[in-house]
Amino acid sequence: MSNINQTPKEPKYITDLISPKIIETWHDGDVIIISANCGRGKSYFIKNPLYDFAKASGKKILMLLHRINTIDQFQAEIERNHKTDEIEIRSYQKTQIEIQYNIPFDWVKYQFIISDEFHYFLDDSSFNTTTDLSLDKIINQKHAVKIFMSATGEDVVDYITDSYPNIKPITYTLTYDYSFIRSLTFYNKEETTEEFLKKAIKNNKKSIFFIQSARKAYSLYQKYKKDCLFCCSSSNSIYYKYVNKEKINSMLKNEKFDELILITTSCLDAGVNIIDRNLHDIVIDIKDVHSLLQCIGRKRIQDETDGLNICIKSLNNMVLGGLEQSNKHQIEMADYLKAGHTTNEYIDKFKRQYDKSYIVFDAVDENNQGVYKKINPLMYRKKTNDLARIKKMKELGEFGYCKYIQNLLGVKRYNLINENYSLEDYLHIHQGQIMYQRTDRKDLIDIMNVRRDGKLRKRLDLLNAALKEESLKFQGEVLNFRIREFSTSKVIDGKQKRYPNAWIIEAFDWTVLTPK
Known part of the structure; x- marks a missing residue:
């Protein structure tokens, strides 16, 4: 006899949460948010249940991604599974160039528009000045169902809610679970990253090192290349020539790298899967919190016996204070405009200056009669979000950054390496x-x-x-x-x-x- 009081089993994967019958309830113009941490089957959902529904109903899927490596991996998968008939893949960046230069693109042929890793719109806006173009274009496709998927998209959801009051997103969320983290360690000194690398080689520990600076990543690779594989963005004109493209393509295809150590920049922080039971150590020297979470998600956890040891380069309160002042300075000119001042007042206030942060830019009015100053809303939101996050870290007192990350991951305790040697x-x-x-x-x-x-x-x-x-x-x-x-x-x-x-x-x- 079944127990009628038995607690319902919590959904583990997106397919447990969204059935084909639920897909049938979606209507043109709907905005669907799928929020779940890495490894919960977001991409699987697109390539299987949604693909099956689209094929049966004669509909097309447009899949938008932001990293070349992710695009290559996803494209290889759908070609291998013979699903290119219903799914087309393209980059956000290509879309933005088309919008910027009025290059026509037929959006109407797609009834499902997927924004994968949609945290991109905000997280990349700190250096990509046109992410607002692609987001606005996607949101305004009334003929299609727009699906936004990410493990770290909550800030963009808030932005959409604030900026598009007529849109009521339909949200599907899986509980975030980082119980696979075996240990969480923070360190402070630059040179400790290299000490970790030497120790990993000495102890034959398969590891991934995520390094923010391509120069630093390559420098480490150059010293220990016998045991390492190096990767950085193809847009990096200085260091990409040292990337072994054949080995990287093999890694993307097989979801595994043969070398002991992978040293990479954030070009692999989203979408790429690494399935390897021998990989248990990830070292992260990247400041952005969302990017950091994405780095952790590159390793696909197989079961309860699989896990990760995470080492993160910390930011002390002095560094946080410096970042806070930098962000405040970057939005100073935008704040002046936001306070209601006109373009003429702005020009008078900031004589012969331009906004080095590119948050404020020149726009032509609707009648083509003149130029006025305008704020890039996503870039501005990114900076204000960062300021709010830094404030929360500082409010946690000493080691506020460490405590903030610890709380975010739900880890009971963390280790802080004592590097104050004599x-x-x-x-x-x-x-x-x-x-x-x-x-x-x-x-x-x-x-x-x-x-x-x-x-x-x-x-x-x-x-x-x-x-x-x-x-x-x-x-x-x-x-x-x-x-x-x-x-x-x-x-x-x-x-x-x-x-x-x-x-x-x-x-x-x-x-x-x-x-x-």
Whole structure:
């Protein structure tokens, strides 16, 4: 006899939540929001139940994506499964170019328009000035059902609700579950990322390293390329030439990489699947919170025995304060317009200045009679959302960033690596390391903290004088190091580059003034 009081089983996948009968209830013009974290079958839903419904009813599906790697992976899947008859894939960016330059596109032939990873509209707006064009165009397709899918789209949903008051989105949400996270660790120092990489190689731990800077990602790859695979955006003219496209395509096709370590920028932060039971470690050096969550979602968890150890580069409250001031400065000119001031008043206020953040731009009025100043609404919303998020982090007190991420992931506890090691530890660890240029010396200068008249000093003679003073204080038993300047060179991109003023830390006995 069945138990009538049995608690209903909570839906795990989108197909548990949206049945074919529910699809039948959707009408032209409806806005559907599908909110679920990665690995819950959002793409599967499009490629299977929705595809079956569209094919049976003679309807077409347009799938919009924002990352080249995701487009390539999805395109390969529908070709492999012979579903290109009903599903067409294109990028948001192509759509935006067409709108910007009045290039015609037939939207009417599609009865379902899918905005996959739709957090793109806000998250990419900080550097992409035309995301508002594609969002507005999609929203206004009254003939079609518009489906928006993401694990981190809540800010865009709020924007749609505020900006399009006549639209009442139909929302389907799966409970967010990060119980697969085995450990959550935060660290602060730049060099700790490399220490994690060396440790992963030494211990033969398959890992993904997400690095915000393509330059830094490539630099790490260059040092440890024997064990690593490198990936960055195809739009990066400097570093994309070092990407092994054949291996990346193989990874996208097989949803797995053969190398021990994958070092990538945020070009893989959305849509790409990695299915590998040997992958249990992800290191993330990316500031944006939504992008960070997307990075975690690249590994597809198979079952309760599968899991991840997550290491995240933290932002201390001083860094948060700097980001807060930067964002406030970036919206200052937009705030002036938003307060009701006219274009003429704006020009008078900010004489011969332009908005370096590109939030304020020149627009032509409807009658083509003149130019006026206009605010990019998505870029402005992105900055104000970031400010609100930083405020919440700071309100959590010390380690506010760590606590905020911990709460977001629902993790009971986190680890914070103690990196406040002594100068002696630093010198021992970095003995023999060549510092080719000024940027390589920053950590050394900071940890030595040599000051004259309150100012941080960076000159070699002053740093060595401080090392000598400390060494003699302890009769040469500790801090028996010096910094030596010398000329060297190395091959970069096939060319020999000279460094006439490189530094190196070496053992030195100041008590006898002769090298050990």
